[in-house]
Amino acid sequence: MKLIILNNENEVAKKTAQIIGDKIKEKPRTNLGLATGSTPIKTYEYLVKMHNEEGLSFKNVITYNLDEYCSLDQYNINSYRYFMNQHLFSKINIKKDNTHFPDEDNFDVYDSLINSCGGIDLQLLGIGVNAHIGFNEPSDAFSLYTSHVNLSESTIKENSRFFDTIDEVPKTAITMGIGTIMKAKKIVLIACGEKKEDAIFHLIKGPIMPKYPASVLLLHPDLTIIVDNKAARKLKNMEEKCKIT
Numbered sequence: 001m002k003l004i005i006l007n008n009e010n011e012v013a014k015k016t017a018q019i020i021g022d023k024i025k026e027k028p029r030t031n032l033g034l035a036t037g038s039t040p041i042k043t044y045e046y047l048v049k050m051h052n053e054e055g056l057s058f059k060n061v062i063t064y065n066l067d068e069y070c071s072l073d074q075y076n077i078n079s080y081r082y083f084m085n086q087h088l089f090s091k092i093n094i095k096k097d098n099t100h101f102p103d104e105d106n107f108d109v110y111d112s113l114i115n116s117c118g119g120i121d122l123q124l125l126g127i128g129v130n131a132h133i134g135f136n137e138p139s140d141a142f143s144l145y146t147s148h149v150n151l152s153e154s155t156i157k158e159n160s161r162f163f164d165t166i167d168e169v170p171k172t173a174i175t176m177g178i179g180t181i182m183k184a185k186k187i188v189l190i191a192c193g194e195k196k197e198d199a200i201f202h203l204i205k206g207p208i209m210p211k212y213p214a215s216v217l218l219l220h221p222d223l224t225i226i227v228d229n230k231a232a233r234k235l236k237n238m239e240e241k242c243k244i245t
């Protein structure tokens, strides 16, 4: 595991976009796993900038998003398809047919779809305050496959900031499973702000347990965690455990 601690959200986004951009330059037909939420928005801004100013091309990139709410169609401003269109897809030269989301109709074939294209080359992840990844909520077991899940009270509360009222937040979603995520060849997890300090602490300190879903990532052979100072606040004296840059 490689841990990169940077000064602020902007530096985290820039570094993350550089890693994604380098992967696309190395392999134009990259299979990219993408995340939604507040944290990756700035990373997407940098990718758009790299597209506009440096000619970074997404023509052959294929994307697989981590998750999607049930019961919100793609035109709903809170759906993750809408989010990705708004922040990234409409601003770059990606082909719509190359962008994939798990949904209620395809979730049982999402993993085989990913496998059949050769697997995810780089998976971008955020992390929930409860250490969820995708919508894999704290539970008694790690989920293996893309599946239909009930959102935890804490996630519903957390995500209600995007809705007019908490009652409008869907209670269920489709998410890539932990097993699906762990199969990605490279994983980059980003987190910013003090509200993520506990989640990052549990991720890095362990123990690996489904109560902290992200903790399983410690077993991944190519994991990079990029955080700002605030999210790293509880990581003092942990230099031996991680290669800190």
Ligand code: PGA
Binding pocket: 036, 037, 038, 039, 040, 125, 126, 127, 128, 129, 132, 133, 134
């Ligand atoms: P956030 O969400 O970036 O909006 O904090 C992260 C997540 O829940 O994965």
